[in-house]
Amino acid sequence: MSEAQAIAKPHAEDVEARAAAWVIARRDRRGWSDEKQSELELWLAQSPTHMVAYLRLDAAWHRADWLGVLRRPARDETAPRSRNLSALFRVSAAVVAVAALSIGAYLALSMPQEQTYATPLGAHETITLADGSQVELNTNTVLRTKFSAHSRVAWLDRGEAYFQISHDSGRSFMVMAGERRVTVLGTKFLVRREPSHFELAVMEGRVRFDAANGKHTRSALMKAGDVAIDTPAGVYMPKLSARSLNNELGWRHGVLVFDNTTLADAVSEFNRYNSSKLVVADDATAQLTIGGTFQTDNIVAFVRVVQEGLGVHAESRGGVVVISQR
């Protein structure tokens, strides 16, 4: 490098100060305009030094969003929150204790409005949130939301929900499900949360998915058609056809769609919607596969079809229907 270059180069300090101001202006100021955006892009294009300083600080500011988990947990009795406390929240609870000493009293002051929505077994409801976003809640689901002028957060305490989020470039929409976090600006996606099964399917647009799986935090940028399934065995991302993605959303029309589905999976799907339960007696039967479309509440039709189609035996025994080899 020549001496002239070395002298002409502005100090990292100055570039960094400028970059930090840009990050705050872009991320936190109200009313970010196209004009400002082009001004920023121009500045970034001037030198890779500008770009790297901006990227570094912007990513740090994003990481600081984790502080959001220190937000005081909601005081609502309906959500089975304490039992669902994930490892992450348990960790943060310890940190909260430390933080509380230093944060002092102002945390106790007014908090943004919180709402809780819940559906009973077998129900299906569409709700409209304060920002105009639509959420369809499937059976046995609890969702809480908290909106402020600069953030939109929803907690899926249990169950399944299909989100159609209104676009708001200044306020990302976050769905927290235990140790997982889904961040979007405006798009359509499905989140399902059960004790040992978590599923995220993106129907439209892009979402960012963060999972604190045990002690690792991992992230993925997902686009329309992507699916992530998180089970105790690990996270995997199967490639599903548009058709099977669509089948996943059958419940929105009150149906379950099976396509080469094992009896075990089909039965556990039905059991999500009905208080009278189905049980598969043996592994061989559980591995049989079926296809078809069924009303979520029509167990009788389902049982008849598997009896006739698969040649298995079904018998009502002590309140449950047991399906076994004939």
Added chain:
Amino acid sequence: MAEWSESTEPDAIGVDTGTSAEVNAWFVREVLPLEGALLQFLRRHRRNESDLADLRQEIYARVYEAAQKQIPRLAKPFVFRTAHNLLVDHIRHEQIIPIDAVANLDTLDIVMDQPLADRVVIAREELHRLQTALNQLPRRCKQAVMLRKIEGLSLNEIALRMGVTESTVEQHLTKSLRTLAGVLYGKPARPWRKK
């Protein structure tokens, strides 16, 4: 199909323009987490703490420029080789050759073979680190960051709460951000074991 990666940063500058978005995401995902180790490497070979930030930024800029042409397959060796070359450049330029100044790449490998603890961001550590960072901020800055990031208040709401103008709040946040970044990236997740 999305692929797993540690800490991807989508929408880094709010524009999604093919390759540059890819380079940006790569930079945030692969390069920034190396900062702790990189600073340690630089410290080992420079006596002057004050030009560390300049060196770091110059290395980043070189790495970024190279990645715009082609994203290196392995980030770690590439970043450290760039750092090494830059140090050599500087030493030549200064016409001073301290005895230990130019690490050969063999000793570099020792640094590079360390498990990169900071690639695996552990939620607990992340929160502790953020907590540590917060505690290094001046009182008013800390208050502003907490209201913003924990409470999710707007700049306007924070200004009212703190009894200052919005632009002062912005200044607090701007200042805080630089300190936070230093703590978040500057320190390895775990102390490096001396060989």
